[in-house]
Amino acid sequence: MILFFQKYNRIWPFSILNSFDCPYINVFTERVNSKVKVLKRSTHGYCNFQRFRNRIVHAVMKKGAA
Numbered sequence: 001m002i003l004f005f006q007k008y009n010r011i012w013p014f015s016i017l018n019s020f021d022c023p024y025i026n027v028f029t030e031r032v033n034s035k036v037k038v039l040k041r042s043t044h045g046y047c048n049f050q051r052f053r054n055r056i057v058h059a060v061m062k063k064g065a066a
Contacts, residue, residue: 032060 009016036056046052 035059 039052039056039059043052043055046055
């Protein structure tokens with residue numbers, strides 16, 4: 001594990017060290033992408049893009065959704 005970290009620390013030293021300082025993570029984006037992929041699979045293709053978009057917005061912004 002240490003050798004792995006040392007190898008990539010030589011390649012991208014600033015980026016790796018900056019990731020420890022930055023408190024931001026992309027969990028929300030990954031969750032939204034996952035939900036959109038599941039909806040695309042379960043809808044079997046919507047003919048109306050606006051309806052599909054509305055369903056995505058409803059699923060993502062639903063309160064209490066994990």
